[in-house]
Amino acid sequence: MSFDYDLFVIGGGSGGVRAARISAGYGARVALAEESRMGGTCVIRGCVPKKLMVYASGAPEAAAESRGYGWLDAEAGDFSWPAFRPKLDEELDRLERAYSAGLEAAGVTIHKQRARLRGPHEVELAGGEVFTAKHILIAAGGRPYLPDLPGAELGMISDDLFLMKRLPTRALVVGGGFIACEFAGILNGLGVPTVQVYRGDKVLRGFDSGLRDLMTEQIAESGVSLRLNASPEKLEADGERIRVSMNDGTTEYYDAVMFATGRVPYTKGLGLEEAGVKTGKWGEILVDEWSQTNIPSIFAVGDVTDRINLTPVAIREGHAFADTVFGNKPDKLDHSLVASAVYTRPHEAATIGMTEDEAELRGDVLIYETRFRPMRSMFAGSDARVMMKLVVDRQSDRVLGCHIFGPDAGEMIQLAAIAVTMGATKRDFDRTVAVHPTMAEELVTLRQPARVIDAVKDRAIGA
Template sequence: MSYDVDLFVIGGGSGGVRAARIAAGYGAKVMLAEEYRVGGTCVIRGCVPKKLMVYAGRFADEFEDAAGFGWTVEKPRFDWSVLKTRRDAEVTRLESIYDANLMRAGVEIAPERAVIVDDHTVRLVKSGKTIRADKILVAVGAHPVKEPAVPGIDLAITSNEVFELETLPKRILVVGGGYIAVEFAGVFAALGSRTTLLHRGDKLLRGFDDDVRDALADAYAHRMDLRLGRTIGGIARAGGTLAATLDDGSVIEADQILLATGRRPNIVGLGLDAVGIVPDAAGAIPVDAFSRTSIPSIFAVGDVTNRANLTPVAIREGHAFADTEFGGRATTVDHSLIPTAVFSTPEIGTVGLSEAAARQAFERIDVYKAAFRPMKATLSGREERVLMKVIVDCASDRVLGVHLFGQDAGELIQAVGIAVTMGATKADFDRTIAVHPTAAEELVTMRVPACTKHPVGVG
């Protein structure tokens, strides 16, 4: 059968771009369609511009801490318009690099929406052109949703619109308890907005280690108005501001209300019904370990599959797909062990099992934990503490999980993730010489009695 291309990629985010480039590198003829901007959520309106905002917010702490080290800093003044202009320019620069890399690899880019027509055919909606492809890869990502469905919910913004704000809100209510809510709440509080973080659960960051969740809640309670165990009942305009009524009858007035309560795969109007692909209960495309759908010629990677909704995971999935289908090397991605960071302030870095999950999966574990005031705080006077935690299987001495809370936790967990992925034991950690004076040296100096004496120890 004759095809126009070997691979047609629907979606120009991290996973789709990586798959297209690697497949083209193997000699495949590749075409990619993206209806918005190449780079996807992460580059255009996600982790990259958000991390730049995190950096901006952290200067507030640096200016304050400098006095303890002998610096005299005049009262700092923040200009939202400068940050927005420079942040947006950097996003545009990165987008142009993504475009250039695709073209350099020989990938043809169609700047419009594409939908599936049949097992081997896609249609470009704007031009009406149809393309026949040997293989189709769906990498369309996900979008934020406005939940819960309460009166006035459309008055709120999501993590998409937050990047379009022309002014820094004096008061902002952030609703949610996951990565996005936690990070944006930290950003706005640091930049000077009077911030309220509202979450229906009793702890932030479901699925993370409980000690880390408690440490974050304690830190955030000092930085903003943290409301746990509360839900939003409705939103209304109140003069020139917004008023959110909570389930306990209290009212929070804000200039902006940011909803970070969930995301859904972008499957509406994609054409899945035309080929008989049935989304799962979460609206995601079901795939096997090789990212294959129920249709042999159609594959999916990234957030649209709802496996592990992180940019590096989408990139690995896209790369593995290309290696398997065009490189002759059957490759899968291990989703069971993923280092990750939350760019709150202070930061969180984690890899492996939480203490609760380890207790369920293993007969006996050791818990090594250190909580301390970082060296920098001895002169700055800042009260926030660092938490480091290592979970170990008593039977094998293998490190099951590492959880960090404090400055540069995201950077640290990348290196720690290598050791844990390789199957490092606590003995491996112990015989590693410490780098002094650093916070990270605690990871290789924590001690507790042997498992044979104490099933769980705290050092």
């Protein structure tokens, strides 16, 4: 059977674009359909604009630190959203053009329309055209989740924050994950009085307990009004403001309410049922270690599979798919060791591998940890603390996890992740000569374990 294309990619985010470009480089005839802007969540409404806003929000902190170093007149001044927003849009436009140009240079045919499956080898565009393809790759990404409560439609999602015409005079951020923590800090840093509510007792569920403790403290001390064990029950319009009724019986008014309560795979209306593709509880596409669905001709990568929802993961999955299917170089991503970072200020949280909480369940592990006030901020008068932690296998001496809380922790974890991924031992860390004076030198100067977690014995009830 002849096909219109060797590969048809649904979704123009980082994973889909990488898969399309590399596949075309191997000589495949490739088409890609994107219903919105090329670049997907990361480039257009996620990582990139968020990080630029993090930088912008750090000006007051930088001014305060400067005063601690003798620049007595240092002030951040007033932030101008109308001045910042056009520059942000211009940068996103530039990146979108770069993504499209890369595809075109590789010979990929771009369809700027929504696409859906018509069968194992058929794709239908919103305009009605139908194309056949030997292989189909779904990389449609995910979308923010709005909770099921009255008036939720009055709230914003993280996508909306980049499109605001003006900053709110008072904002509520709902959630305790990394997106909620980052945006609460951004709004607060830009001068918006911000409240963050989370139903748990500390933020960043799933991260190392030490990171969670320090991040919870930092948010509360940074100027954000952090309210734990709380959640909204109802939103109502009241003129141009939003009346929010909380589960503790209180009622407050805000100009903007942002929900950061999770993300779900963007699979509705993709024709998965008609094509026979199996999905999970949240609509995620079920795939094997090669990103292949139960339909041999259909694959999926990125957030749409709900494995690890990070842009670099989607990129690696897309590249591995292209290498395997078109490059005659079978490859798959090891999802067990993936580094990540939370871009808050003044300190970030960054992590790779086993957490101390997981170590407690596994046992036979040594925990090396240090907490201290870093020289730079301490001199300027800050009491903010840094944490460095290593989780080490007691028998093999292999470093199973690394967790950092501090300025530019994301930059540090990227380099530490190389060592951890290669299987470095604690001895390898110990014999590495420190660079002094740095914060990161603490990772190679930890000598005595702070805690020993003994081997796990039979914990069955009644044993």
